[in-house]
Amino acid sequence: MQPLSPAVPVIPFEASASLAPAPCRVARPGNHTLRVGLVGCGAFARFAAAHYSRLPDVTITAVADVDPAAARRAAADLEAEPLPPDDLLVSPEIDMVYIATPPALHHRQASAALLAGRHVLVEKPLATTLADAEELEALAARRGLVCVANLVERYNPLADVVRRIIDSRILGGLVHGLFINEAADEGLSPRHWFWNRDISGGIFVEHGVHFFDLVAFWLGAGQVVSACRSMRPAVDGEAAVASGAATETGRVSVEEQVFCTCRYAVPCGMTTSGDGSQPPACDPHGGVLFHFEHGFHQPSRMDRQEMRLVFERGELRLFDWVPTHGEIHGLLDDDAVGVLAGMLPGSEVRTVQRYEGDERRMRGRFQSFEATSLVDIGFTLGMNKLEVYGLVVQELAADQIARIRDPGHVRRLTEIDSVASVALACAADQLAMATQ
Ligand SMILES: NC(=O)c1ccc[n+]([C@@H]2O[C@H](COP(=O)([O-])OP(=O)(O)OC[C@H]3O[C@@H](n4cnc5c(N)ncnc54)[C@H](O)[C@@H]3O)[C@@H](O)[C@H]2O)c1
Structure with missing residues (x-):
């Protein structure tokens, strides 16, 4: 895994969206300057562009x-030319289109953009159908161009930490995972395109x-095994017609919750005791089950998320959908506590219970092990959510731009990853629609 690039200043979302944007480079692009064109100047673009304009040798032209x-507002904010x-x-005049x-x-x-020979950074999802996503990936490959979706989760330093913990088996093998997303819909009026499946997918x-991609970063390819969704019944008729959510009968409903479970084959070697014995043969009904729940129904001040990874000897929880901090609760020996605390940023260890003598012998999943204590370890990046969000937005762009400048640069996120997230999403969506 390559190290993240050096820290670049981070601008909070609200500030970039509501205040005059931070000044960007005014100078004419030099020979090494990457010229970026921004298509779509809405809420997220303003946040992202304010961060891109701070990357070295990048200018939004x-x-x-x-x-x-x-368009006028973005042009003024970014000192860029408005174009159709x-x-x-x-x-x-553009090297990369965002x-x-x-x-x-x-x-x-x-x-x-690809057909015109431009590199592309496109907001997630890469496309709303698998066929379209695959077509973009093939087109980019044929032309030797970058075309990735803005899947920022795997650029979070905590994503690396979790991957190291999974791989280290310090908490034993990973048994299953769960992501619960109780998202706010306060900013999503009934007319917002988000509710119109023809536009949002x-x-x-x-x-x-985002989360299919993050889990793929940890566990590799997954497969959807179950999915369902639920609809919100009473939406104001006129607004819903405008958003495309109305049905012919005039009864109006929008998709507000989706649930699915995916299976990841990776832990075929992760459930052994770590004593050097051969991993068991891969069981098509084994592996790690990961459950994803997304609901958009909360007031903004109640927006909350939790990612939970359950291991053989403990569990790890990450908080916020752009995780900023987390907790580990587990049975460990003293050495392992030290190692784990050293792997985690801003860690604080609290011993819940100390074990002596025979108390240290434990069993789980038909296996014996020893632990000296039950501990809680809190950890934090020491940044708020918007700071981390800004950081990952910059890191992803910097990684892709490094590839544009140097074809030998190995990226953390590729076109194939971008397609894989759409593949799982479309499979889950189709299964959820079919099981209604
Ligand atoms: N990566 C992330 O973390 C993240 C976060 C939020 C949103 N997003 C994604 O960003 C995209 C935009 O979301 P948003 O919340 O900013 O939406 P938004 O509605 O605020 O902005 C979309 C903008 O696109 C413009 N637009 C519409 N049709 C256009 C066209 N044909 N040509 C040019 N401009 C056009 C609209 O006028 C609007 O200004 C979505 O794909 C969304 O999923 C990504």
Whole structure:
């Protein structure tokens, strides 16, 4: 795993969205400057662009939006030229297009940019269908261009920490995982495109891709084994018609919760006792089951998420959907406590219970082991959510730009990863629709 690039200043989301954006480079692009064009100047684009403009030798030279006011505002904020979207996508004055329009537009706009020879960083999801995502990946590969979705989760330093803990088996093998997302919908009016599946692709596709990608970063490829969803019944009729959510009968409902379980084959060697014995043969009904729940129904101040990984001898929890901190609760011996605390940023160990003599002998999953204590270990990046969010947005862009500058650069996130997240999301979505 490559180290994350050196820290670059981080701008909070609210600040970048509401205040005059931080000044960006004004200078004419030099020979080494990467010229970025921004298509779609909405809420997230403003946040991301403010961070991109701080990357070394990167300048946002042009912006585009179908809403002239949005384009004007971004142009003024970023000191960039406003262009019609279709002109920007093929402009020879642009090296990389950042597409931050609603999901259903991603395939068409990314294709146009790739065909014109531009590199593409597109907001998640890469596309709203697997066929479209695969087509983009193939087109980028044929042309030797970058075309990834903005799947930022795997750029969080805590994603690395968790991967090291899984691989180290310090808490034993991973048994299962759970992600519970109680998301706010306070900022999503009934007219928002988010509720219109024709535009968003549904919750698994629009939002779930982030977490399919994060778990794939830890466990490799997964397979959807079950899925379902639930609808919110009474949405104001007129607004719902505008959002495309109304049915012919006039009864209006929107998808508000989606659940699915995926199986990851990776732990075929992770459930042994670590005594050097051969891993068991891979059982198609074995592996790690990971459950994903996403609901958009909370007031903003109750927005909350938890990722829980259950191991043979403890569990690890991460909080927030851009995780900033977490906890480990587990049975460990003294050496392991020291090793684990050293792996975790800002760790604080609390001994819950100390064991002596025979108390130290324990069993689980038909295996014996010894532990000297039951401990809680808290850990934190020491940054708030928006600071971490800004950091991962910058890290992903810096990684892709490094690839554009040096074809030998090995990226943390590739086109194949971007497609894989859409593949799982579409499989979960189709199964959820079929099991209604
Ligand atoms: N990576 C992340 O963490 C993250 C977070 C939030 C949103 N997103 C993604 O960003 C994208 C945009 O989301 P948002 O919340 O900013 O939406 P938004 O509605 O605030 O912004 C979308 C913008 O696109 C513009 N637009 C619409 N059609 C266009 C077209 N044909 N050409 C040019 N511009 C057009 C709209 O006028 C609007 O300004 C979505 O794909 C969303 O999933 C990603």
